[in-house]
Amino acid sequence: MEDVVVPLVAILGIFVGMPWVILHYITRWKTAATLTSGDEALLEELYQLARRLDERMDTVERLVASDNPEFRPARIVHDRDTDNQKLRELDRMLAEKRGTL
Structure with a gap:
């Protein structure tokens, strides 16, 4: 057995x-x-929020710079080509994704 x-x-x-x-x-x-569609929607929302916050920071820095000529921002500058390279890549990827839907 x-x-x-x-x-x-x-x-x-x-x-x-x-x-x-x-x-x-x-x-x-x-x-x-x-990634689920909910995850993708959340990422898109967070990306848009980050863009709005970046625009607000630019505005605040311009206001401070107008009051104080010695002010130098210590963060990424929006008009420098090297700082915008990754942001342009992300914009391109989002545009491609929207184009395929």
Whole structure:
């Protein structure tokens, strides 16, 4: 009896148990790795909020600079080409995404 049970359990473990575990975790991995439409909407909203805040900071810095000529902003400057490169890339990606929808 034991001569039949041990090989049967081993065969079931190898050919049924292992593939089930592997496929289960592959399925979990694939579903967790994607962004939902709600996530994309939240990212778009956060991006728009960041743009508005950046415009407000530009306004505040211009007002302070007009009152104090020695003021030098310590953050990224909106009109420098090197500072705007990543922002232009993000704008391009968003425009492509909107064009494909």
